[in-house]
Amino acid sequence: MTWLLVALGAAVGAPLRYLTDRAVQARSDSLFPFGTFVVNAAGSLVLGAVAGASVSSGTYALLGTGLCGALTTYSTFSYETLRLTERGRGFLAAANVAASVLVGLGSVFLGAELARAWAH
Structure with missing residues (x-):
């Protein structure tokens, strides 16, 4: 049954990714991949937030x-x-890597802390 929860979550996540990516990129004329970012x-x-909230295994799967x-x-x-690298945009490629890792890690920590604070 867990696989069904994963599939349902993915059925929402994939189109949400596509639509968000397109909406963000449509507002940018930069080569930087802001949509994916x-x-x-x-x-x-x-x-x-999900991890910090200590949700049930079913909710985590979903x-x-x-x-x-x-x-x-x-x-x-x-x-x-x-x-970006192939187009000779090495600086943008490096910025994408650095910013994505830093913002991704910062976001996951922030989400966990917000969930823990909300629970108390």
Whole structure:
């Protein structure tokens, strides 16, 4: 039954990632992949909140594994970084890596702390 919760979460996360990415990129004329950056930061924040809230295993499967797993995208982040490098945009590629890691980690920690504070 857990697999069904994962699938349901993913069924929401994947289209949410696509729609958010497109909406964010449509507002930017930069080569920087802001759409992927935003969904990865948001997904990290949500995952941190889910983990920090100490939810049931079913809720974690639905939101953590399913929703956040489909919302965030390491493969697209990697590909977009490669594309920036191939286009001679090494600074943007390095900025994407550094900012994505720092903001992702910061977001997951922030989400966990917010959930813990909310619980008390």
